Amino acid sequence: MFQLSKKADYGLIALKHLAQHTDGSVSAREIAVEYKIPAPLLAKVLQKLARKGLLVSQQGINGGYVLARDPSKISIVDVMEAIDGPIGMTPCERGSSCEQMDRCSVRDPLMKLKIKVVRVLGDTSITELAMN
């Protein structure tokens, strides 16, 4: 399957929401309700994005999250990798072993291809997501 994880989806939805609501912090609960995302799962995703430096968590009675930097400086690939780790188009690139490891003929060309795919994902920012 060549698709985003559900958690990455939730992360993108949340970051887009924050990019569109910059007049204060937004709580995880507000985002969970707005998009019908299971609250405990969204909480974990947002905590992870904060740990990875994409969000800042603000404490207090009106606490919540704000973007850690301008949304034009946060790419889709930043979010995907913060949540699921480095993108690898093949299991071996993600550290898994594989029966073909010692005789694989497609690993190197697929790694080169992955670099091109990551470039496309890296060229798209949360700002572009927020404008669409």
Next chain:
Amino acid sequence: MFQLSKKADYGLIALKHLAQHTDGSVSAREIAVEYKIPAPLLAKVLQKLARKGLLVSQQGINGGYVLARDPSKISIVDVMEAIDGPIGMTPCERGSSCEQMDRCSVRDPLMKLKIKVVRVLGDTSITELAMN
């Protein structure tokens, strides 16, 4: 997870092998042994690629598979889609339902992004895979 399926991996390995061995048909067994791919699984992958018009199955004592067209005319995305169906970066694009369906804010921008990713995968052919 943003990665190729194992079956798509096997398909690419097999097509690259066929692109490099054009002096006759190659049996599924030969490819399975060469790359340590489970033979029944590879057989299924090759049958699928033949059904989808990327390979031609030749019967007879020296039977096997040959590419249905020039490898420069077979892209990575042709192989991925022949094996796993149309690429969709999100589950909804692949027909799965989703809790966010009626209020999703990222579906449309992610579909546009997918078109760019598919273009990159479509611009890379089996010939390029075979040269690397």
